[in-house]
Amino acid sequence: MAIAENPSLKHSVVGAGLLDHGILAVDYLHQTVYFQRFDQTEVRDEVIEDKVVIIPGKVNDITGAYFKANIHDYSHGTDFTYSGDKPIVIDFWATWCGPCKKMAPLFEQWAEKYKDRIIFLKVNADKEKELCNKFKVNALPTFIFLPVGGRPIIEVGARPEVIEQIITEQLLK
Secondary structure (H helix, E strand, C coil), X not given: CCCCCCCCCCCCCCCHHHHHCEEEEEECCCCEEEEEEHHHCCCCCCCCHHHCCCCCCCEEECCHHHHHHHCCCXXXXXXXXXXXXXXXXXXXXXXXXXXXXXXXXXXXXXXXXXXXXXXXXEXXXXXXXXXXXXXXXXXXXXXXXXXXXXXXXXXXXXXXXXXXXXHHHHXXX
């Protein structure tokens, strides 16, 4: 794709035809313009509720629909006590979150370390606003711990030592 320059214009002008070929984003803080072509972007079907398979020892992506169907249907009552057979740790994260990226490798290590005793899940906070609102997730990363027969424990922030302490003292006791 070529963009023609016109020296007679005082300011840069983006032709309307450019937006037919991709997405334009302007980052004012860093004074940068990004262009992502449509033909270079993989478009995937976001409807994965029926395809979620929980694999022990891995961090498993889930949706709000999966959460409602398999963990707790928060639309029918507010009191929540987890009644599953294995404890769960849920990581609420986002692609733009630096601390989330810092925690991701540790979360994967814990999933492998505790694979037969704890289920590790992650929720994309940008895609699952309703679930985030239910649990008052206002900062990322947020971790929700679900002990068997217990109430949710919520921890905000990238503090690996605190998360590991909750896992060993609250989930595995």
